[in-house]
Amino acid sequence: MAFSTQKGGVGKSTFTMLMASILHYRMGYNVAVIDCDYPQHSLALQRERDLKTVMQNEIYKRLALKQFTSINKKYTQLSNAKPKKQWIK
Ligand SMILES: Nc1ncnc2c1ncn2[C@@H]1O[C@H](COP(=O)(O)OP(=O)(O)O)[C@@H](O)[C@H]1O
Numbered sequence: 001m002a003f004s005t006q007k008g009g010v011g012k013s014t015f016t017m018l019m020a021s022i023l024h025y026r027m028g029y030n031v032a033v034i035d036c037d038y039p040q041h042s043l044a045l046q047r048e049r050d051l052k053t054v055m056q057n058e059i060y061k062r063l064a065l066k067q068f069t070s071i072n073k074k075y076t077q078l079s080n081a082k083p084k085k086q087w088i089k
């Protein structure tokens, strides 16, 4: 699945993470997200913020542990991609 528009701020990143989360955490698929929105890579930044928030709070830590152990899955895989020149026409 790919979500793409040239216009910014229309919800590509938000919708990508929501779709990935539903497929991965609720429906049990193994999901990999590849963020091709170079150089923003807002999904990786969001992941960093989420991790920091969780690791600084005991309640969030316990909730995360409960979530990951109950579904026996870790975070969705997340990679950044940098478009090659030949991709850009
Ligand atoms: N369905 C929605 N309703 C309201 N706000 C939204 C919705 N989808 C995204 N947003 C908000 O709009 C802003 C831009 O969304 P984002 O996913 O970063 O867009 P894009 O990746 O297309 O640049 C963010 O602040 C986000 O929280």
Ligand SMILES: [Mg+2]
Binding pocket: 012, 013, 014, 037, 040, 042
């Ligand atoms: Mg985005």
